[in-house]
Amino acid sequence: MDCIEVSLPEAGRMATMDAMDIPGKITPSDLAGRQKSRWMLASTGLNGLLSIAKIGWGVYSGSTVVIADAVHSISDVLGALLILAAIRFSRHRSLRFPYGLHKVEDMAALGGALLVVIAAYEIARAVFFSGGARPPDNPLATMGFMAAILVAEGIFYVFERRAAACLHSPGLQSDVVNWLGDIGAGVVVIAGIGGHLLRIPFAQEIAVLIILFLILEGTWGVLKNAILSLLDASVESELYAKAKNLLLTTPEVEGVEGLRLRHAGSVLFADATIGIAAANFAHAHEVADRAQQRLQEAFPELENITLHYEPPFKPFKRRALLLTEEGSALATRFGMAQRIRFEDENREGVLVNTQTLNNPVPGAEKGRGIRLAAWLIAQGADEIHMRAGQLEPALEALLSAAGVTLVIDENPPLPPHAE
Numbered sequence: 001m002d003c004i005e006v007s008l009p010e011a012g013r014m015a016t017m018d019a020m021d022i023p024g025k026i027t028p029s030d031l032a033g034r035q036k037s038r039w040m041l042a043s044t045g046l047n048g049l050l051s052i053a054k055i056g057w058g059v060y061s062g063s064t065v066v067i068a069d070a071v072h073s074i075s076d077v078l079g080a081l082l083i084l085a086a087i088r089f090s091r092h093r094s095l096r097f098p099y100g101l102h103k104v105e106d107m108a109a110l111g112g113a114l115l116v117v118i119a120a121y122e123i124a125r126a127v128f129f130s131g132g133a134r135p136p137d138n139p140l141a142t143m144g145f146m147a148a149i150l151v152a153e154g155i156f157y158v159f160e161r162r163a164a165a166c167l168h169s170p171g172l173q174s175d176v177v178n179w180l181g182d183i184g185a186g187v188v189v190i191a192g193i194g195g196h197l198l199r200i201p202f203a204q205e206i207a208v209l210i211i212l213f214l215i216l217e218g219t220w221g222v223l224k225n226a227i228l229s230l231l232d233a234s235v236e237s238e239l240y241a242k243a244k245n246l247l248l249t250t251p252e253v254e255g256v257e258g259l260r261l262r263h264a265g266s267v268l269f270a271d272a273t274i275g276i277a278a279a280n281f282a283h284a285h286e287v288a289d290r291a292q293q294r295l296q297e298a299f300p301e302l303e304n305i306t307l308h309y310e311p312p313f314k315p316f317k318r319r320a321l322l323l324t325e326e327g328s329a330l331a332t333r334f335g336m337a338q339r340i341r342f343e344d345e346n347r348e349g350v351l352v353n354t355q356t357l358n359n360p361v362p363g364a365e366k367g368r369g370i371r372l373a374a375w376l377i378a379q380g381a382d383e384i385h386m387r388a389g390q391l392e393p394a395l396e397a398l399l400s401a402a403g404v405t406l407v408i409d410e411n412p413p414l415p416p417h418a419e
Helices: 028-061 064-090 103-128 139-167 170-198 203-230 237-248 281-298 368-378 393-401
Strands: 003-008 013-018 253-264 267-276 302-310 316-323 339-346 351-358 383-386 405-408
Touching: 028 064, 028 139, 028 170, 064 103, 064 139, 064 170, 103 170, 103 203, 103 253, 139 170, 170 203, 237 253, 237 267, 237 281, 253 302, 267 281, 281 302, 316 351, 368 393, 393 405
Parallel strands: 003 302, 267 302, 316 383, 383 405
Antiparallel strands: 003 013, 253 267, 316 339, 339 351
């Protein structure tokens, strides 16, 4: 259980169970973070080796296109290092950052995507506005070299894309787009050299347009998700509906208010206030625990769940006025009230319903005050109004324990006739 907070008004305290307070416990988020770090280390290492190989071959063959592709790969290495650092630091928790630094991963994804956009611009500028590039001295060998590079990049791209989808990591998704950009740039290099050999008009320009479209399409998704996550607006309405339905269908949960979901990096945080008709703290905690478990099973990326308990949500406040037999004045003794007037008031303070009933407790029966109080509690009374008079301490304690407010009124507004 990652985190459950159950607020009990009658107990006046908060119970909290938090996985990060347990020394040495490894959370699913920690395991996912380690996997992401391994992937980014592999990505950075492979990209660095390929960049060195491209620079060496570009100098050897005299191909400015290959050298430009190497520079593009170096920008990807810098972006991967940025994302790797963000993933490493995102799991750090402290008193100042109790939820961790997962937003840093979104910031790194945003920065990495911007680097891809800049690299795409440089490719377009080199092809469309700089008069093309100098062909290599050994075009066939250069095409073979770039084909081998593309095979290595393509294999890594496929596997990292699967990992990014499984880990729900914006950082890895940004790196996947970087690899797509590398593959696109490699295809452009081969297409340009091949088109030069075959004298095909506009072959390189068409290839560049297609690849730039693919690069920018993938980059737009990363940019949008990173920005929305940083603004706490990345959770879709379908996810909200699913989470609320899971809480509402939990046995003994009677209402959900204030449900808040927010993404931070690859993790999700949930905060909600639920209505539970529980008689004591322990039972309410069990109900909240079941609700938390259902959310955790439905959303494995949940890092922290905070559930606040409140009594079941009522659309109105119910007052009970203890009246004399005539119904024109408040009774001075709790158990001796002859009639009870119920008034239901909505949240805007408008009276929506009234009802006057006879006292259901026989007048001659002993303990009628306690029995009347129990009946009023069962009727859902939030306030009980009477005039100053005798009140047993046990009766006052019962009302207080049930969360019912006793109001002493001297001259309350009453209807001239009972209903």
